[in-house]
Amino acid sequence: xxxxxxxxxxxxxxxxxxxxGVGITAEKDELSEWFTQLLQKAELIEYTNVSGCYILxxxxxxxxxxxxxxxxxxxxxxxxxxxxxxxxxxxSNLVKEQKHVxxxxxEVAWVTRAGDTELAEPLAIRPxxxxxxxxxxxxxIRSWRDLPLRINQWANMIRWEFKNPVPFIxxxxxxxxxxxxxxxxxxxxxxxxxxxxxxYADVYREMYAIPVLKGKKTDKEKFAGADYTLTxxxxxxxxxxxxAATSHCLGQNFSKAFDIxxxxxxxxxxxxxxxxxxxxxxxxxxxxxxxxxxxxxVLSPNVADVQVAIVPIxxxxxxxxxxxEAAEEVKSSIKNFRVELDGRDYSPGWKFNDxxxxxxxxxxxxxxxxxxxxxxxxxxxxxxxxxxxKAKDIKEKVSAALEDIHNxxxxxxxxxxKENLAxxxxxxxxxxxxxxKKLVLVPLCDNPACEDELKSQTGGAKTICIPEEQPxxxxxxxxxxxxxxxxWVYVGKSY
Amino acid sequence: xxxxxxxxxxxxxxxxxxxxGVGITAEKDELSEWFTQLLQKAELIEYTNVSGCYILxxxxxxxxxxxxxxxxxxxxxxxxxxxxxxxxxxxSNLVKEQKHVxxxxxEVAWVTRAGDTELAEPLAIRPxxxxxxxxxxxxxIRSWRDLPLRINQWANMIRWEFKNPVPFIxxxxxxxxxxxxxxxxxxxxxxxxxxxxxxYADVYREMYAIPVLKGKKTDKEKFAGADYTLTxxxxxxxxxxxxAATSHCLGQNFSKAFDIxxxxxxxxxxxxxxxxxxxxxxxxxxxxxxxxxxxxxVLSPNVADVQVAIVPIxxxxxxxxxxxEAAEEVKSSIKNFRVELDGRDYSPGWKFNDxxxxxxxxxxxxxxxxxxxxxxxxxxxxxxxxxxxKAKDIKEKVSAALEDIHNxxxxxxxxxxKENLAxxxxxxxxxxxxxxKKLVLVPLCDNPACEDELKSQTGGAKTICIPEEQPxxxxxxxxxxxxxxxxWVYVGKSY
Numbered sequence: 001x002x003x004x005x006x007x008x009x010x011x012x013x014x015x016x017x018x019x020x021g022v023g024i025t026a027e028k029d030e031l032s033e034w035f036t037q038l039l040q041k042a043e044l045i046e047y048t049n050v051s052g053c054y055i056l057x058x059x060x061x062x063x064x065x066x067x068x069x070x071x072x073x074x075x076x077x078x079x080x081x082x083x084x085x086x087x088x089x090x091x092s093n094l095v096k097e098q099k100h101v102x103x104x105x106x107e108v109a110w111v112t113r114a115g116d117t118e119l120a121e122p123l124a125i126r127p128x129x130x131x132x133x134x135x136x137x138x139x140x141i142r143s144w145r146d147l148p149l150r151i152n153q154w155a156n157m158i159r160w161e162f163k164n165p166v167p168f169i170x171x172x173x174x175x176x177x178x179x180x181x182x183x184x185x186x187x188x189x190x191x192x193x194x195x196x197x198x199x200y201a202d203v204y205r206e207m208y209a210i211p212v213l214k215g216k217k218t219d220k221e222k223f224a225g226a227d228y229t230l231t232x233x234x235x236x237x238x239x240x241x242x243x244a245a246t247s248h249c250l251g252q253n254f255s256k257a258f259d260i261x262x263x264x265x266x267x268x269x270x271x272x273x274x275x276x277x278x279x280x281x282x283x284x285x286x287x288x289x290x291x292x293x294x295x296x297x298v299l300s301p302n303v304a305d306v307q308v309a310i311v312p313i314x315x316x317x318x319x320x321x322x323x324x325e326a327a328e329e330v331k332s333s334i335k336n337f338r339v340e341l342d343g344r345d346y347s348p349g350w351k352f353n354d355x356x357x358x359x360x361x362x363x364x365x366x367x368x369x370x371x372x373x374x375x376x377x378x379x380x381x382x383x384x385x386x387x388x389x390k391a392k393d394i395k396e397k398v399s400a401a402l403e404d405i406h407n408x409x410x411x412x413x414x415x416x417x418k419e420n421l422a423x424x425x426x427x428x429x430x431x432x433x434x435x436x437k438k439l440v441l442v443p444l445c446d447n448p449a450c451e452d453e454l455k456s457q458t459g460g461a462k463t464i465c466i467p468e469e470q471p472x473x474x475x476x477x478x479x480x481x482x483x484x485x486x487x488w489v490y491v492g493k494s495y
Numbered sequence: 496x497x498x499x500x501x502x503x504x505x506x507x508x509x510x511x512x513x514x515x516g517v518g519i520t521a522e523k524d525e526l527s528e529w530f531t532q533l534l535q536k537a538e539l540i541e542y543t544n545v546s547g548c549y550i551l552x553x554x555x556x557x558x559x560x561x562x563x564x565x566x567x568x569x570x571x572x573x574x575x576x577x578x579x580x581x582x583x584x585x586x587s588n589l590v591k592e593q594k595h596v597x598x599x600x601x602e603v604a605w606v607t608r609a610g611d612t613e614l615a616e617p618l619a620i621r622p623x624x625x626x627x628x629x630x631x632x633x634x635x636i637r638s639w640r641d642l643p644l645r646i647n648q649w650a651n652m653i654r655w656e657f658k659n660p661v662p663f664i665x666x667x668x669x670x671x672x673x674x675x676x677x678x679x680x681x682x683x684x685x686x687x688x689x690x691x692x693x694x695y696a697d698v699y700r701e702m703y704a705i706p707v708l709k710g711k712k713t714d715k716e717k718f719a720g721a722d723y724t725l726t727x728x729x730x731x732x733x734x735x736x737x738x739a740a741t742s743h744c745l746g747q748n749f750s751k752a753f754d755i756x757x758x759x760x761x762x763x764x765x766x767x768x769x770x771x772x773x774x775x776x777x778x779x780x781x782x783x784x785x786x787x788x789x790x791x792x793v794l795s796p797n798v799a800d801v802q803v804a805i806v807p808i809x810x811x812x813x814x815x816x817x818x819x820e821a822a823e824e825v826k827s828s829i830k831n832f833r834v835e836l837d838g839r840d841y842s843p844g845w846k847f848n849d850x851x852x853x854x855x856x857x858x859x860x861x862x863x864x865x866x867x868x869x870x871x872x873x874x875x876x877x878x879x880x881x882x883x884x885k886a887k888d889i890k891e892k893v894s895a896a897l898e899d900i901h902n903x904x905x906x907x908x909x910x911x912x913k914e915n916l917a918x919x920x921x922x923x924x925x926x927x928x929x930x931x932k933k934l935v936l937v938p939l940c941d942n943p944a945c946e947d948e949l950k951s952q953t954g955g956a957k958t959i960c961i962p963e964e965q966p967x968x969x970x971x972x973x974x975x976x977x978x979x980x981x982x983w984v985y986v987g988k989s990y
Contacts, residue, residue: 046631050583050618055631058576058646065577081553082560087620087651087668088545088604109583110608111620114655115601123545125582125606125620136541136550145840151553156582156651160609173582345640 032166035289042297042358044288045167052165052172056281059358060168062305063284064175068154070207070302071177071279074199080150080179085132087156088123093131097257100130103224107159109172125158130225130250130276133180134258141272143263144184149272150192152179157280168285169242169495176280182260182272186251189273193247196277197230200245203279208287209300209409210234211417212244213439215465218489220448223276227251231465233490235417236289239437241464241494244286245279291382291409297359298382300409301402307338308398309355313348313367326371330364330391334398356381361405362398382408421490427457427479430491434461439492441467443476443485450480454491464490527661530784537792537853539783540662547660547667551776554853555663557800558779559670563649565702565797566672566774569694575645575674580627582651583618588626592752595625598719602654604667620653625720625745625771628675629753636767638758639679645687647674652775663780664737664990671775677755677767681746684768688742691772692725695740698774703782704795704904705729706912707739708934710960713984715943718771722746726960728985729781730912734932736959736989737781740774786877786904792854793877795904796897802833803893804850808843808862821866825859825886829893851876856900857893877903916985922952922974925986929956934987936962938971938980945975949986959985 039045046055056064072082088111095101104127111123126132133151141149154177165171179196183189197214204210212232222229226248234244254260255271264270291298301307312327314320324343331341340360342351348365355363365377374391378398382405389397422438424430433440444450444463455462457480466487476485534540541550551559567577583606590596599622606618621627628646636644649672660666674691678684692709699705707727717724721743729739749755750766759765786793796802807822809815819838826836835855837846843860850858860872869886873893877900884892917933919925928935939945939958950957952975961982971980 046634048581048627048631049585049588050581053581053583055581056579058578061578062576064579081557083553083556084551084559084670086543086545086548086550087653088548090544093544106610108610109606109618111604112607113605113617115603115657117657122608123604132543136543139541156579158582162610162612175579 032164035166038288038292038296039167044284044297050172052161052170054167054171054173056175059305060284063287063299063303064281066303066305067203067207067279067283068177071199071203072152072154074202075152075179075196078195078199079148080152080181082153083151084153084155085126085129085136087126089126089129089132091122091124093135094124096131097225097254099253100225104128104159107161109158109160126155127157127159128276128278129153129155129178130180130254131258134254134260134274137180137182137272138258138260141182141260141262144265147184147262147272148181148188148192150179150181152177166285166495168282168288171281174280174282176278178276178278181275182255183274184262184264184270184272186273189249189251189275193230193249193275193277196275197232197247200232200247200277200279203283204232204234204244205410207300207302208283208290209302209406209413210244210287210290211410211414213241213417213465213467213490215467215490217246217465218444218451218463219446220451221463223248225250225253226276227253233464233494234286234290235420235439235492236286236495237416238289239420239493241439241490241492242282242286242289243464243494244283245277247277248275250274250276290413292359295353296357298409299359299361300406301361302406304359304361305338306340306355306358306360307402308334308340308362308364309351309360310339310341310364310366311348311351311355312341312343313365315368319368322371323366323368327366330366330376330394333391334395337398337402352379362401364394364398380405425476425479430479431458434458434492437493439464439490441471441488442479442491443473444487444489445478445481445483446486447478447481447483450478453480458491461491461493464492464494466490527659530661533783533787533791534662539779539792545667547656547665549662549666549668551670554800555779558782558794558798559776561798561800562698562702562774562778563672566694566698567647567649569697570647570674570691573690573694574643575647575676577648578646579648579650580621580624580631582621584621584624584627586617586619588630589619591626592720592749594748595720599623599654602656604653604655621650622652622654623771623773624648624650624673625675625749626753629749629755629769632675632677632767633753633755636677636755636757639760642679642757642767643676643683643687645674645676647672661780661990663777663783666776669775669777671773673771673773676770677750678769679757679759679765679767681768684744684746684770688725688744688770688772691770692727692742695727695742695772695774698778699727699729699739699781700905702795702797703778703785704797704901704908705739705782705785706905706909708736708912708960708962708985710962710985712741712960713939713943713946713958714941715946716958718743720745720748721771722748728959728989729785730915730934730987731781731784731990732911733784734915734988736934736985736987737777737784738959738989739778739781740772742772743770745769745771785908787854790848791852793904794854794856795901796856797901799854799856800833801835801850801853801855802897803829803835803857803859804846804855805834805836805859805861806843806846806850807836807838808860810863814863817866818861818863822861825861825871825889828886829890832893832897847874857896859889859893875900920971920974925974926953929953929987932988934959934985936966936983937974937986938968939982939984940973940976940978941981942973942976942978945973948975953986956986956988959987959989961985 044060109125204212217229230247232244233241252271260272261269312323314323361381363379378387378389422433423441466489478485539555604620699707712724725742727739728736747766755767756764807818809818858874873882873884917928918936961984973980
């Protein structure tokens with residue numbers, strides 16, 4: 001029913017004769033068509049009459065709940081506390097940090113009226129919360145004893161982008177967590193930003209079964225108001241990258257703008273060093289795009305709400321009684337997993353398709369003959385493999401299969417990533433590699449004009465990240481201007 | 496430092512010579528002063544420059560997290576699924592159900608601009624989500640097989656009330672859960688509304704240690720668009736009631752407006768029966784007002800983030816070493832509770848006050864002599880009682896004390912409630928009882944004009960709820976118009 005995005009693109013190209021890659025927009029439409037169908041048929045997303053705002057249906061929201069729990073436990077153990085800050089930010093707050101306001105103002109949704117009353121000052125719906133949180137930080141922080149202050153919130157954000165909205169990936173409203181920390185020293189801030197960066201890679205590896213590239217954003221691509229931005233990036237089967245989560249060192253930019261000072265042990269007044277960091281419901285979209293196939297959704301077991309669906313097979317009421325009893329027994333034998341016994345009034349074949357569409361990692365089929373032979377049939381969603389399993393081995397086999405599904409998905413994504421990493425030092429090579437949808441490491445200087453030029457010469461590719469592990473630069477020249485390069489940076493198409 | 500609201504009001508009355516109760520507003524200001532101080536000194540709330548929008552600091556938010564967990568587990572076990580619906584609702588959705596739009600329009604915050612672009616249609620920030628959820632319900636529900644549909648979301652709401660805002664109790668932004676169900680029959684809807692009503696009473700009893708009155712709202716006070724509203728109400732030491740959570744039977748009002756039909760087993764198209772139900776962060780305010788005292792916050796152990804604070808007492812480094820070692824041992828012996836070992840660089844006395852202000856239910860003091868005698872001192876926040884406890888008994892004693900604190904708080908609140916219930920059949924008696932801050936059961940007819948008249952004659956008292964357990968009406972007359980009464984209803988001042 002579905003085609004994988006990359007397959008479809010190839011087909012499309014054959015049909016239209018258009019060159020895939022540089023400057024071609026068909027792929028985006030194609031992806032969007034495939035993705036749109038999948039999201040609706042797997043009951044993940046419902047569209048509304050507000051463009052760019054989507055309903056996260058229970059099957060999607062439950063993924064988010066699992067990621068929340070995992071990450072929330074991690075940061076609480078690390079000493080972070082949760083809080084909640086107001087949705088609405090007065091315009092006068094928003095404009096306090098110059099770079100920040102420039103970065104966000106174009107996409108702010110403004111509340112200008114309440115009931116019939118025009119508001120004296122327009123209120124922004126938070127696109128991110130620095131400017132509503134930091135005036136409070138300025139009140140709360142007085143002394144070195146008040147530091148570090150590390151607060152996180154789980155909340156909804158609005159960024160009214162005028163680009164083509166895509167559910168999860170670029171929606172006008174999204175859910176995320178945003179951590180906001182203040183430290184006495186730059187060293188502590190740097191260390192936290194790095195640690196959280198690692199947590200984000202953990203989320204993708206452990207929960208979504210996705211390997212990420214860890215790197216730093218270029219100055220041009222960093223968060224508006226940050227000193228630097230650490231990012232994790234995912235490479236998707238469509239050949240595009242997606243920024244997957246970011247951890248920003250804000251330096252003292254906001255503490256200057258919001259006057260966040262503390263009296264240090266040496267009795268001197270000092271500005272705090274700040275970080276902010278976030279991961280959003282975009283991550284769900286990344287996971288869906290990464291693993292899903294032509295039968296629908298494929299989910300890693302750790303985020304799947306139902307990990308095992310038991311489908312009973314019977315012809316008449318007599319068989320039904322026997323099979324349902326055995327199925328209940330199977331269910332209770334694996335109750336430490338998330339199991340659904342599908343007793344709905346539909347045919348087994350219909351149910352197989354339904355669970356495949358909805359991404360249930362494992363299916364257990366059980367019919368009268370299986371009951372007689374004290375066995376079940378175990379079917380994997382990721383590769384379709386079937387296995388007869390003896391009743392006494394079910395728990396162990398299910399556990400092993402779920403673990404293996406996680407690892408297989410991860411390894412497949414890792415292979416995809418590694419096969420698509422490339423390197424170029426000349427524009428002609430870069431263009432050829434981009435056309436083949438590679439993620440290309442190039443030497444670049446740090447002049448923002450070179451990044452603009454890069455984008456224009458490649459028909460929209462941009463710098464993805466300066467990877468943590470840098471090959472030697474050894475006198476390499478910037479691929480654009482030919483002056484000495486400052487770093488190796490990945491270049492590719494991205495969402 | 497603090498006075499209990501009711502005490503202060505009495506004082507105020509003595510000083511000003513004003514009559515307490517009917518028509519007197521000093522009590523509100525007084526409560527607000529006491530409450531405001533408490534919320535800030537206990538680090539629960541921070542004010543912002545948006546009137547009526549408050550920061551829920553970690554100590555307040557952690558209460559909400561515990562209530563969320565408790566209620567979320569309960570409704571999931573009952574078959575409800577979580578989802579997330581958009582924040583913004585087009586004006587055209589909002590106006591579809593006539594009573595509903597009349598009820599909410601005056602307090603809607605409107606988004607009219609995004610970036611520099613005026614929106615074609617204003618978007619309401621949800622005051623409640625019926626009108627963004629039910630168009631989707633209309634798409635999802637086709638057949639009796641799709642029912643019941645029971646979805647909940649945890650989300651932020653905005654109701655731009657122009658009354659004096661009070662943190663938690665009447666804030667313009669609040670957090671809540673809203674459950675929205677659709678059923679094939681009225682009976683199922685009635686049964687769910689009742690069950691959820693019971694869950695809300697459970698939340699107050701089990702988590703907040705508060706008894707509630709269960710009743711039905713009068714037609715005048717019910718939810719805008721509902722057939723009827725079930726409510727739980729708390730009676731506070733200030734002498735006012737607070738609506739604590741509500742469960743609404745919407746009947747077919749919204750299914751008509753949003754065309755939510757299903758094909759039943761008999762092949763006929765029918766409208767679904769709907770409920771909606773919610774509990775909000777107002778509940779935190781109710782709990783704070785109920786239990787707190789002149790030393791600051793008092794919290795029931797089940798919602799306290801820190802249940803036990805261990806305060807080490809020492810004079811020098813030598814003592815410190817011995818005491819801290821023993822304190823660590825104590826901590827690990829009670830690690831199944833939420834324990835904080837307070838190693839901060841402040842005096843023990845300062846810490847005692849701090850933990851009392853912040854409502855930590857139990858304090859353990861441990862000094863050099865305690866170490867020698869293999870004991871600690873256990874101090875209860877609710878009644879200040881101290882007890883020497885042998886090291887080997889700590890776990891058991893802490894467990895028993897936390898349970899007893901919960902029960903004591905509940906019983907005290909229950910005594911307060913019972914002592915303040917009264918009954919009146921004549922206006923003169925009602926006025927006298929309201930003046931004494933009683934919650935008064937009166938016979939009333941169901942004419943809304945009588946409720947208006949009641950409010951006006953009593954200087955602002957209103958109907959709180961028609962209690963579940965109704966005394967016999969036996970020919971009683973409406974306290975306002977003298978025609979036959981329809982029910983006994985509680986009347987009092989309320990937030």
